[in-house]
Amino acid sequence: MRGPIRLGGRWTLGQRLDRPVRELRVELPPGTRAFTVELAYDRAAGVLDLGCAGPAGFRGWSGGARERFTIAPAWATPGYLPGEPEEGVWSVLAGLHRVPPQGLPYEITVTPHATPPPPPAPPVPPAGFRPSTASTSSEARVPAATRRGLPEMSGMRWLAGDLHAHTVHSDGSLTVWELAALAAGQGLDFLAVTDHNTVSHHAELPAAAAAAGITLVPGQEITTDLGHANAFGPIGWIDFREPADAWVRAVAARGGLLSLNHPLGADCAWRHALAERPRTAEVWHSGWWDRTWGAPLAWAQAFGPSLVYVGGSDYHHPQEGLSPGTPCTWVLAAPGDPRDTAAGTAAPQPDGAGDPYGAGGPYGAGAVVAAVRSGRTAVSAGPGGPLLVRHGEDFLVLGAAGLVLWGPDLRTVIRDDRVRLPARPGPHRLETARNEVMALCT
Numbered sequence: 537m538r539g540p541i542r543l544g545g546r547w548t549l550g551q552r553l554d555r556p557v558r559e560l561r562v563e564l565p566p567g568t569r570a571f572t573v574e575l576a577y578d579r580a581a582g583v584l585d586l587g588c589a590g591p592a593g594f595r596g597w598s599g600g601a602r603e604r605f606t607i608a609p610a611w612a613t614p615g616y617l618p619g620e621p622e623e624g625v626w627s628v629l630a631g632l633h634r635v636p637p638q639g640l641p642y643e644i645t646v647t648p649h650a651t652p653p654p655p656p657a658p659p660v661p662p663a664g665f666r667p668s669t670a671s672t673s674s675e676a677r678v679p680a681a682t683r684r685g686l687p688e689m690s691g692m693r694w695l696a697g698d699l700h701a702h703t704v705h706s707d708g709s710l711t712v713w714e715l716a717a718l719a720a721g722q723g724l725d726f727l728a729v730t731d732h733n734t735v736s737h738h739a740e741l742p743a744a745a746a747a748a749g750i751t752l753v754p755g756q757e758i759t760t761d762l763g764h765a766n767a768f769g770p771i772g773w774i775d776f777r778e779p780a781d782a783w784v785r786a787v788a789a790r791g792g793l794l795s796l797n798h799p800l801g802a803d804c805a806w807r808h809a810l811a812e813r814p815r816t817a818e819v820w821h822s823g824w825w826d827r828t829w830g831a832p833l834a835w836a837q838a839f840g841p842s843l844v845y846v847g848g849s850d851y852h853h854p855q856e857g858l859s860p861g862t863p864c865t866w867v868l869a870a871p872g873d874p875r876d877t878a879a880g881t882a883a884p885q886p887d888g889a890g891d892p893y894g895a896g897g898p899y900g901a902g903a904v905v906a907a908v909r910s911g912r913t914a915v916s917a918g919p920g921g922p923l924l925v926r927h928g929e930d931f932l933v934l935g936a937a938g939l940v941l942w943g944p945d946l947r948t949v950i951r952d953d954r955v956r957l958p959a960r961p962g963p964h965r966l967e968t969a970r971n972e973v974m975a976l977c978t
Contacts, residue, residue: 538565543628544643547584552632556761557777559589559627562646568621570608570652573628574645582640585631587733588616591624594773597733599759600633601707611655614705615734633761680723680919681866685954689928692870692912693899696919697726698860699753699908700766700797700818700848706731706757709853712740716748719860723919725895726867726904727860728848730755730766733776742892751894753901757797758783763806764797766818766848768905770893780808793905795846798823799839800831813840816908820847820863820915820976827973836963845963845978846908847915859918866914866925867907871898915976924966924975931957931964931977939966939974 543560551558564571575586587597588607596616598605605613612618628644681694688694702708703715710718712729719727729752731737738754745752754770765783767774769792774783787794794814798821799806819836836843847863872891894900907913914925922936933941933955941948941957943964948957950966966975 538648541646541648542643543646544641546639546641547582547630547632547635548639549635549637552635556632557585557587558630558632560630560644561625561627563625564621564623564646564648566623567650568623568648570606570649571621572604572606572647572649572653574647575603575630575642576645577640577642582636583634584640584642585629585633587629587631589627589629591622591626594775595619596736597629597706599631599706599732606653608649608652608655610652612736614703615731615736617736680725683723684920684923684934686925686932686934687927689868692868694925695725695751695867695869695899695904695907696861696864697724697728697751697753697867697904698849698851698863699728699755699768699795699846699865700730700757700821701727701851701860702731702757703729703737705734705737707852709855712737712744712752713747715851715860716744716750716752720748720750722859722861724750724861724864725899726751726753726901728753728755728766728768728904730757732757732759735773738770745893745895749895751891751900751904753904754893760808763799763808764801764804765814766795766797768793768795768908769901781811784810784812784814793909795908797821797848798850799835815840815842815911816844816846818848819843819845820973822849822851822858822862828971830971833965833973841962842911843963843978844908844911844913845915845976846913847976862918864916864919864921865908866916866923867904868912868925868927869899869903869907871903872900911978913978917974922966922974924964924977926959926964926977929959931955931959933957933966936966936974939968941965942967 583600585599588595598615605616607616609620680696686694703712741752755766755768758765758774758776767787771790771792795816796806797818801823819832847865849860849862851860891900891902916923923934925932933950936950937953939950944962964977
C-alpha cells in the first residue's frame with residue numbers, strides 16, 4: 537500500500553475571491569479500503585473549511601469544525617458518508633473561508649488504509665435512551681398544543697418545534713441522540729436537524745426520533761459566505777457551491793422546502809441575488825437579541841407580502857445559554873399530508889408507519905414540512921410564551937394579557953390570557969408596551 541500523499545501550498549486572497557471552494561485532486565491506490573485526510577494550517581491567521589467528494593459524488597463536509605476525517609466501509613467521521621472508497625480520483629474540498637492579504641499556507645495529508653481502522657468509541661446515549669426503530673405511539677408524550685389548550689381543526693393539530701439546530705455532524709457539540717433528548721425535554725413536538733452542507737446525520741434521525749419520542753425533520757443548512765438557507769426533507773445533498781437560484785430549483789424538483797436563514801444575521805446575512813424568491817424565511821432567529829429592533833420585520837415586509845414566517849434557535853452547544861425551541865415555531869399539521877411524499881410521508885398513515893422520522897402517530901416530518909409549505913405557521917419566544925395563531929377564521933391569543941396585537945389595520949390591547957378574535961389578512965404580532973416582539977403569526 538502506498539504511503540501518505542501530501543498536498544500543500546499557499547492559498548491567496550485572490551483565489552478566495554475567484555472561487556472560494558477549491559478541489560485538490562488525489563488518486564487513491566488500488567486496494568484502498570479506507571482513508572484519512574488531515575489539514576494543517578495556522579488557525580490564528582485564517583479559516584479553512586474541509587470536505588470531500590469521490591468519483592461517485594459528494595462524500596461529506598465538516599467546514600471549519602474539523603481538521604481530520606476518516607471514511608471507511610462501515611463508518612465515517614461525523615459529517616461524512618461511510619462506504620467502500622471507489623478507486624480513482626477523489627477531491628479534497630478546501631473552503632477558503634478567511635484568507636489574509638499575505639496568503640495562508642496549508643498542508644493536506646491523505647493516508648490510504650489497506651485495512652479499515654476501527655471506529656472511535658461510540659458516544660454514550662443519554663440516560664433513559666433505549667435505541668429502537670419501533671414506533672413509540674403507545675407511549676406518546678402529551679403534545680405541547682394540548683398543554684396549551686390549542687384545539688384541533690378538521691383533523692389538523694398544532695405542533696411546537698424548532699426548525700434550525702446542529703449536531704456533531706457539523707459544528708454542534710451534541711450527538712443526534714443527545715440533541716433529540718434535549719429538544720424532547722423542552723416540550724417540543726418536532727425538531728429539524730440542519731447540519732452545515734451535509735446530510736450524514738439523516739441516517740441517525742429515525743432511531744433517535746423513536747427513542748426520544750420526538751419528530752426529527754431531516755434538513756441541511758446550505759452555508760456560504762453570502763448567506764445560509766435550510767433545505768428540509770430527505771432530498772439528498774444540495775451543492776452549496778452552485779448559485780442560490782440552483783438551490784431553489786433543486787430543492788423544489790426533489791420535493792423539499794427551502795427557507796432563507798437569519799437574513800439579517802451579521803456576517804451571515806442574506807446577500808445572494810435571487811431570480812425566484814422562496815416563500816419561507818427564518819424571520820425570528822435566536823440572534824434577534826433586542827426584539828424592539830424592527831429590522832427583521834421590515835426585511836420580511838419588503839421581501840414579499842406572501843412570506844411564510846418561521847423561527848429557529850440555531851442551537852449548537854449548551855454554552856450558548858439557549859435551548860432548542862427558543863424561538864419556537866408552531867405549525868398546524870394535517871395527518872400524513874400526501875403532498876409531501878419526499879418529506880417522509882407517502883400517504884395518510886393513521887399510525888405514522890409511513891414516516892420514519894416521526895415519533896409515532898400521523899403527525900411526522902412530512903406533515904410538519906407540508907404545514908410550513910402551506911403557510912400554517914406562527915412563532916413565539918418559547919413553547920410556553922405568549923402565543924398568537926391563526927386558527928381558521930379566528931386568531932387565538934394565549935398568555936398575552938397586557939400585550940398589544942398589531943396588524944396591517946389592527947391595534948388592540950389584549951385583556952385576558954385566552955382570547956379569540958376574528959382573523960384579518962396579513963402578518964400580525966404581539967408586542968409589549970415598549971414594542972418588544974413576543975409572538976408572530978403569518
